[in-house]
Amino acid sequence: VDVLYFLLLAPLIAAVLLYVLPDHPVRDWLVRLAAVVIAGASVYLLATAFDKGTQLIAFPTEPAGLVLEGLGLAVALAILGLSIKYRKPVAAALVLVQVGLLLWFSVVYSPGMHAEHNLFADEFSIVMAVIIGVIGSAICAYAVPYMRTFHEHHPEIQDRRRMFFFVLFAFLSAMFGIVFSNNLAWFLVFWEVTTFCSFVLIGYTRTEEAIDNAFLAVVLNLVGGIGFTAALLWLGMTGGSIELDKLIAGGAAIALVPATLIGFAGLTKAAQLPFSSWLLGAMVAPTPVSALLHSSTMVKAGVYAIVKFAPVFANTLPGLALGLVGGVTFLAASAIAVTQSNAKRVLAYSTVANLGLVVACGGIGTYEAVWAAILLIIFHAVAKSLLFLGVGTVEHQVHSRDIEDMAGLITNLPKVGLMMLIGMAGMYLAPLGMLLSKWATLRAFIDAPGGVIFLLLVAFGSAVTVFFWAKWMGLLIARPNRGENIESRVPRDELAVLGLLAFLVVTVSVLFPWISRYLLEPYVFTLYGQIAQLGQDNIIIMLLMMGTVILLPASLLYFRKGRHVLKPYMSGRATTDDMRFSGSLGIQREMGLHNYYLEDLFNEPRTFRAGVAVTVVLIVLMFAGLVLAGGFA
Amino acid sequence: MNYLYAIVFIVLAPLVGGLIAGIDRKITARMQGRVGPPVLQPFYDLGKLLEKEHVVVALSQNYFVLGYLVFNLFAGALFFAGGDLLLVVFAFTLADVLLVLGAYAATSPYSFVGAERELVQVMAYEPMIILAAAGFYIATGSFFVTDIAAYPAPLIVLLPGLFLGLFYVLTMKLRKSPFDISTSHHAHQEIVKGVTTEFSGSTLGMVEVAHWYETVFLLGLFWLFFAWNPVVAAIALVIIYLAEIFIDNATARVRWGFALRSIWIVTLVLATLNIVALQLLGGL
Numbered sequence: 001v002d003v004l005y006f007l008l009l010a011p012l013i014a015a016v017l018l019y020v021l022p023d024h025p026v027r028d029w030l031v032r033l034a035a036v037v038i039a040g041a042s043v044y045l046l047a048t049a050f051d052k053g054t055q056l057i058a059f060p061t062e063p064a065g066l067v068l069e070g071l072g073l074a075v076a077l078a079i080l081g082l083s084i085k086y087r088k089p090v091a092a093a094l095v096l097v098q099v100g101l102l103l104w105f106s107v108v109y110s111p112g113m114h115a116e117h118n119l120f121a122d123e124f125s126i127v128m129a130v131i132i133g134v135i136g137s138a139i140c141a142y143a144v145p146y147m148r149t150f151h152e153h154h155p156e157i158q159d160r161r162r163m164f165f166f167v168l169f170a171f172l173s174a175m176f177g178i179v180f181s182n183n184l185a186w187f188l189v190f191w192e193v194t195t196f197c198s199f200v201l202i203g204y205t206r207t208e209e210a211i212d213n214a215f216l217a218v219v220l221n222l223v224g225g226i227g228f229t230a231a232l233l234w235l236g237m238t239g240g241s242i243e244l245d246k247l248i249a250g251g252a253a254i255a256l257v258p259a260t261l262i263g264f265a266g267l268t269k270a271a272q273l274p275f276s277s278w279l280l281g282a283m284v285a286p287t288p289v290s291a292l293l294h295s296s297t298m299v300k301a302g303v304y305a306i307v308k309f310a311p312v313f314a315n316t317l318p319g320l321a322l323g324l325v326g327g328v329t330f331l332a333a334s335a336i337a338v339t340q341s342n343a344k345r346v347l348a349y350s351t352v353a354n355l356g357l358v359v360a361c362g363g364i365g366t367y368e369a370v371w372a373a374i375l376l377i378i379f380h381a382v383a384k385s386l387l388f389l390g391v392g393t394v395e396h397q398v399h400s401r402d403i404e405d406m407a408g409l410i411t412n413l414p415k416v417g418l419m420m421l422i423g424m425a426g427m428y429l430a431p432l433g434m435l436l437s438k439w440a441t442l443r444a445f446i447d448a449p450g451g452v453i454f455l456l457l458v459a460f461g462s463a464v465t466v467f468f469w470a471k472w473m474g475l476l477i478a479r480p481n482r483g484e485n486i487e488s489r490v491p492r493d494e495l496a497v498l499g500l501l502a503f504l505v506v507t508v509s510v511l512f513p514w515i516s517r518y519l520l521e522p523y524v525f526t527l528y529g530q531i532a533q534l535g536q537d538n539i540i541i542m543l544l545m546m547g548t549v550i551l552l553p554a555s556l557l558y559f560r561k562g563r564h565v566l567k568p569y570m571s572g573r574a575t576t577d578d579m580r581f582s583g584s585l586g587i588q589r590e591m592g593l594h595n596y597y598l599e600d601l602f603n604e605p606r607t608f609r610a611g612v613a614v615t616v617v618l619i620v621l622m623f624a625g626l627v628l629a630g631g632f633a
Numbered sequence: 634m635n636y637l638y639a640i641v642f643i644v645l646a647p648l649v650g651g652l653i654a655g656i657d658r659k660i661t662a663r664m665q666g667r668v669g670p671p672v673l674q675p676f677y678d679l680g681k682l683l684e685k686e687h688v689v690v691a692l693s694q695n696y697f698v699l700g701y702l703v704f705n706l707f708a709g710a711l712f713f714a715g716g717d718l719l720l721v722v723f724a725f726t727l728a729d730v731l732l733v734l735g736a737y738a739a740t741s742p743y744s745f746v747g748a749e750r751e752l753v754q755v756m757a758y759e760p761m762i763i764l765a766a767a768g769f770y771i772a773t774g775s776f777f778v779t780d781i782a783a784y785p786a787p788l789i790v791l792l793p794g795l796f797l798g799l800f801y802v803l804t805m806k807l808r809k810s811p812f813d814i815s816t817s818h819h820a821h822q823e824i825v826k827g828v829t830t831e832f833s834g835s836t837l838g839m840v841e842v843a844h845w846y847e848t849v850f851l852l853g854l855f856w857l858f859f860a861w862n863p864v865v866a867a868i869a870l871v872i873i874y875l876a877e878i879f880i881d882n883a884t885a886r887v888r889w890g891f892a893l894r895s896i897w898i899v900t901l902v903l904a905t906l907n908i909v910a911l912q913l914l915g916g917l
Contacts, residue, residue, distance in 0.1 A: 429727050435723060439719055442763070443776075446767050446771065455767055456764070456901070456904070460760045460901075462759065463763075466726060466759060467753070471748075471752055473730075474733065478740040480740055537716070538720055541711060545707065548707065552696065552703065553696065556693065559689075559692060559695040559696055559699075560692055563687045563689050563695075568741030568743075569831065570741075593740070596753070
């Protein structure tokens, strides 16, 4: 329990220290130290508490509650102030609505609602804490060399690194707050803090585009925040409980309305269609921010909320509609990812897509679905953070984030290239993590009511996923030019973090049976009294496959010997070593290799519009279903 | 699971697959009014490939091709051992992606185009195969090939839509016209040699053997529809393969865009109708 308080406070203390300290190498070391300590503490929590089941903590409401209320208000005022400064009337109006609702709640209802247990920890929140603690901290440590290079490359941007690291660590603190809060009012405050943190980080460079995108993020997330606040108000009006554990235990009968409203908030935070645009816009921020938003924080808060309420959604109309929003998002975002050549946009759409699967699982809400959802969250966090940071490093060395410019990366940056290949394989290939989770998802969908539609969405979506990852991997291993190895230019600590994450992608996949047995199965069993698993035989076969995959590279030793290396077939044209050939009229041309983007088939604006149209209808249905179910009565 | 079958598959499948390829070439030749090579020609070809000089374009390409062979073998063995059908499908996807990566690693313009087109193929057939696995599960209550094969009633009656859909996709999996878009047996319609352009000698031999394994697996998959009666199953497989040879010779390669769209539409319509009907029946 003490570790839990430590996790809530340590990042905050680190954040304040980092803000106070002057620009000095000591600060860099403090970031690294804080990262190691936070990661260590989260692992310690896992080691000591994984077998304790659900622990409810009767943390006293006052004065913490008051402090948090003040914090919520301060954040709102800060957003309001900035909206006025940058003349963003929509954001300002939404903040005012939000503050109004919140004040109404805290003046009229809050005093009458007492939470017995304000904090809690169970297997799911411990899993989340380890993701935040380990991956979030790794990203913070990576940000040290990255931001140094970033400012060397962009002298025109004001160096606000003190603020940057302050917000980075405050973000982690707020995320711990979200996953440990049992009091929904506290949950909401932390929720709004993450909105604010992402807002500041997206706007870091203060270019016009950055500011616009920061406000886009804040506007969409405030829409969700208002939904969340409405959930609290509804609970206040109907005399419901404000405690997460009681609501979930109460099931759909008492919790469907708040669950749906919070699920709606989750959709905005998890960047599901039709709200996905803010996450795409968030790419203007320095890459560690994207890595953080996509893997261990922000969007994960959104799906955490939805999966947390999954038992409430099971077999309800709003749950089905919510799940379909996720399913449609999965297919549409995967299709759009095919058409993108900007590496960060491909990663962003892939995040949106995978979170869609998690949301689909949450909406379906059966025991198998919850189990699959948590697996997806874990594996996605590891692989996606690796990929974002990898792209960040490549961008600094190759000066482009276009996939086409990464052709031959395995020659120029062999280690980084290899790690990115591991990350991508981790996103879609057997026997690595995400494929395991997709497998679990498929099985959950088949058994679910309305499963056919989910089945179709996931079958087509996965096929598309294979296409865009494999063609990217292909460009990395192709060697169109005999480029030089420039890996020595990459800062060592960047490589170290990438190496750690690549190691985690493989290890977590190998450890999967144990993660499932000691964390996920007990969690699912507590909620449903049933256990989901893949079966003993299958696990052995997966491990066999893993062994084969790990051993196969040994064959390279054999294949290196006695081979006669020739140039590729160029229709008999005279070709130089760096693949220049004599074209027509004696002009020498360079060979170029380009991926397919299938833009006529999966055209981005068209697919996006279609996805938005379908999901908007589904969200309307979600609320209509709530009324039909008599939820508001 | 039955490991004996897995071993039998690993030993015999290349022989059966090679023989099928030989008969295929003979019948194809007759359809085209030629005499055709001896039935054992594929084995002679393989023997010659293995003797050739070790020539590569990129050192890493053989590694990927070996992976392609190993995982084809792995997936097929898992299927015949009676394992989980979804896992079999995923292992085959991994194998196919490794072949594609081998073609990319070669960095030749022709194998590069072949790799892209092979990926289009994966994208085209993957949904149908996943949905077929799901259909078997809904019909029999198990993903395990052992249970599906032991199902007492004729599955073809329960899953006619999935059968037709899989048959449509089979043309592509067997690399036959009109869907042989990444590499073809018909030289006149090929972009050099597509995905296998830069593979030669023993490397190309591995690709051939892997394809034989895959052919046997695919026939095994169709066997499941008729598994309740082995005689009917055997006859059905012969008819299915003959039909594929006929289609191969009667059609020309289509554009990849058309191949992708048509397979997706067929998948969407047939699989949806079949699965929905099945669930309605199950509910009665």
